[in-house]
Amino acid sequence: MIISDSQRMWFTTQLLSYYKLSGRTLPWRTDSNLYKIWVSEIMLQQTTVKTVIPYYEKFINAFPTVLKLSAASLTEILLLWQGLGYYQRAKNLYLGSRIISEIYQGAMPGTLNEWLKIPGVGLSTASAILAIGTNQYHTILDANVKRVITRFFTISSNNHPSKYNKTLWEVAQKLTSKEEPGDYAQAIMDLGATVCLNRNPECGKCPIHLHCKAYISNSVQNYPEKINRKPKTTYKEVCLLIRNQHNKYLFVRNDKNKLLESLWQPPTFPWPETNKIPTLDSINGLFTLHYPEFRSGKIVTLSKITHDFTHRTNDVYPFCIHTETKKNPTGTWLEIEEWKSIPVSTLYQKVLKAYLSVEQS
Ligand code: SF4
Known part of the structure; x- marks a missing residue:
């Protein structure tokens, strides 16, 4: 030119x-x-x-x-x-x-x-x-x-x-x-x-x-010409706030998701049933499958959290599960307010804040 x-x-x-x-x-x-x-x-x-x-x-x-x-x-x-x-x-x-x-x-x-x-x-x-x-x-x-x-x-x-x-x-x-x-x-x-x-x-x-x-x-x-971006996808997952008999919550380090690698969060699992909302039975089954050594107790359902990333939207279904265990799974047990002292992404901060507001109401 x-x-x-x-x-x-x-x-x-x-x-x-x-x-x-x-x-x-x-x-x-x-x-x-x-x-x-x-x-x-x-x-x-x-x-x-x-x-x-x-x-x-x-x-x-x-x-x-x-x-x-x-x-x-x-x-x-x-x-x-x-x-x-x-x-x-x-x-x-x-x-x-x-x-x-x-x-x-x-x-x-x-x-x-x-x-x-x-x-x-x-x-x-x-x-x-x-x-x-x-x-x-x-x-x-x-x-x-x-x-x-x-x-x-x-x-x-x-x-x-x-x-x-x-x-x-x-x-x-x-x-x-x-x-x-x-x-x-x-x-x-x-x-x-x-x-x-x-x-x-x-x-x-x-x-x-x-x-x-x-x-x-x-x-x-x-101008500039719009590049045909792929349409945004929606990723659905279940987030488990696992609370033990000492009122501590399990946090794990994210090593799988490149987007949030090295940050801490409550455990999450993909929810492939795209048209169905997880039920208490399905959450109980999921929990027992992944934590067979834990005894599950009361389950509290929290409102769905939606978070937009640049290329996708995450729909998160959070649940709080009361449990008893003597074993220590991979991860760390923290008081609920202690998440503020570890790096947590905005998405899981939203989940934790929503849980705290329900807990304190
Ligand atoms: S350079 Fe941008 S702001 Fe300036 S006249 Fe052209 S289009 Fe408008």
């Missing part, structure tokens, strides 16, 4: 002026600390700035340097991350901090190739870290940038996704300021996040609307 020098100059100049006048004040922009920029870039993957800020502040307070992060335990990190979702990101930060402390003795990597070896850091993230933190000339192409450039130039895939992606990288690279790549990266990300919004973009306030092809042709909503 041909972009003339004057087009490039105009686009870049407009964006840099916009950033100088209206750039957002964000906690990771106060200095050019590569560690803080790395943490913020990982947190911002799939998550909005508004959601990230309180998590980022807590995280940096707890782990102000990469060496502090590498010396922490994964549980401590997950505790601060709970509620932010996509927990693999927290594990990647932890693994990355171990690599940086061992290989680079705590000094942050300074080249693209070094950053690309850090777990969870792809080309756009590595480029953003270096452009923003060191003003090196690197190009970013995140969802915000894609939205701005596909609209500005009305770029379509024409059913050639790999060619489309190559074109987007080429266009993004041509537009990147060689003199101020750091400010440019932040300017185009800010524009995409605050003006060139996915729904209802504020074109009237946009510094580049005069030459934006989608705006001029009244076709903004056609």
Whole structure:
């Protein structure tokens, strides 16, 4: 795709002026600390700035340097991350901090190739870290940038996704300021996040609307093209709050579900009877099957909890089972309020909070 020098100059100049006048004040922009920029870039993957800020502040307070992060335990990190979702990101930060402390003795990597070896850091993230933190000339192409450039130039895939992606990288690279790549990266990300919004973009306030092809042709909503995502599936499961004779509850570590790996929760079991709600008999049978050494007692039925992940919805049927046992199954017994001291995903926090509200009423 041909972009003339004057087009490039105009686009870049407009964006840099916009950033100088209206750039957002964000906690990771106060200095050019590569560690803080790395943490913020990982947190911002799939998550909005508004959601990230309180998590980022807590995280940096707890782990102000990469060496502090590498010396922490994964549980401590997950505790601060709970509620932010996509927990693999927290594990990647932890693994990355171990690599940086061992290989680079705590000094942050300074080249693209070094950053690309850090777990969870792809080309756009590595480029953003270096452009923003060191003003090196690197190009970013995140969802915000894609939205701005596909609209500005009305770029379509024409059913050639790999060619489309190559074109987007080429266009993004041509537009990147060689003199101020750091400010440019932040300017185009800010524009995409605050003006060139996915729904209802504020074109009237946009510094580049005069030459934006989608705006001029009244076709903004056609860009970027919608990729045919698979429809969301619904996953049903039974969640058992197993309460022993000492009023303690069984918690297990999730090692099966990639989405929530390493987090703690009450035991759960798939509920394949998609059209049927579990009955007390079926719960009793399920419990006896999985915990034959336990004696089951009273069963309390709780209301169904629904939780949306990006690609699927979870329907959870929670039950509290009173039991007596002398044996210790895999897992740990905790007082009900103690779940607040272990990392638990938002989904099972919802289950536990709902149970507590019934218990206390
Ligand atoms: S004019 Fe509208 S569509 Fe075009 S870049 Fe600006 S906000 Fe986006």
